[in-house]
Amino acid sequence: MPELPEVETIRRGLNEHLPGLSIEEIEVFFPGILKNESPDNFRLRLLRDCFVQVDRKGKYLLLYLASDQVIVIHLRMTGNLYYTTPNYPKEKHLHLLFILDSKEELRFVDQRKFGEVYLILASQVQDFPPLKKLGLEPFNSSLSLYKFEEMLKNSKRPIKQFLLDQTKIAGIGNIYADEALFLAKVMPTRKADSLSREEIRRLFRAIREVLKKSIKAQGRTFSNYRNARGEAGDYQPLVHDRERKFCPFCGTPIEYTRVSQRGTFFCPKCQK
Ligand SMILES: [Zn+2]
Incomplete structure (x- = not known):
């Protein structure tokens, strides 16, 4: 599943390319992907609208348009969002297609069909339920070491399960939770409130380090994730x-072990 580094990589790629381009046509091949609008209305509301900016909140992408509408997208398990030329072969799992005035195409492809697309107004972003539930952003100053420590001291759950909770910290999934705990030398099964100050400090640093490193590499290298230009990380x-x-x-x-049903990898010697 794409996590913060992959979604941030897609955001940066789209944000370099989409602003200023307008939507000439929309084709919906799998209506189930649209969560709050019919295919006809989705098309009518967006035709001739122009992309202004692409933001990210947790693992959600927010595509802002000149009309003050926002397309909110969650890629879930296998979703990909990228732009390409019209002569690039149409994928088997192409569910949503925007034809742009540059004659390029913005495509949403999703093998497992768990992806979600919403159309809302910019004024609704603040209170939109899926976004409102999200916790702190790992790179935002509101997530201080002090705040992180306070959250851990109030949780009896395994530390890995805590890291996966999107309502606490947004954007960390199964891969980067394992990677951060490894760098911090902390066992994924430890109770969050059992970590020492030193371990908390190491974990706090490790989270940012691993996310930064992966963003720099344009996300992970395996699975079917692709960046905004359709390239692997x-x-x-x-x-x-x-x-x-x-x-x-x-x-x-x-x-290998399992922590709250999620496959978990660790070094039995380095991690305590
Ligand atoms: Zn080791």
Whole structure:
């Protein structure tokens, strides 16, 4: 599933390219992707509208238009959003297509069909329920070390489960939770309130470090994630999905467990 680095990479790519382009035609191939509007209304409301800016909140993309409408998109498991030329072959799982006045196309492709697309007004963004529930942004100054420590001290859940909770910190998913806990040398199964000050400080730093590193690499390298130009990322996980391969720090084979139903990878020697 795309997490903060992948969604942020897509945002940056779209934001470099879309502003100033207008929508000449829309085709909806899978109506189920539109969560709050019919295909006909979606098309009518957006035809000839012009992209202004692309923002991100947690794992949501917000495409702002000149009319003060906003297309809100969650990619879920396998969604991809990218622009391409019309002669690029149409994908089997192409669900939504915007034809732009540059004659390029903005395509939403999603193999598993869990992706979500909403059309709302800019004035509704603040109170839009899926966005309103989101917790703090990892790179926002509102998530201070002090605030992070306070949140952990009030949670008895396993630390990994805490990190996955989008209502606490937004944007961290299964991969980067494993990676951050590995860098911080903390076992994913530890109760959040059992972490020492030093461990909390290491984890706080590790979260930003791993997200930054992955954004720089344009997201992870495997699975069907693609950036806004349809290219794969280059981030190579250190422990995630590397069961029985060797820990890059100590050479011990990486182990696998489950934390609240999520596949979890860790080094049994480095992480305490
Ligand atoms: Zn190790």
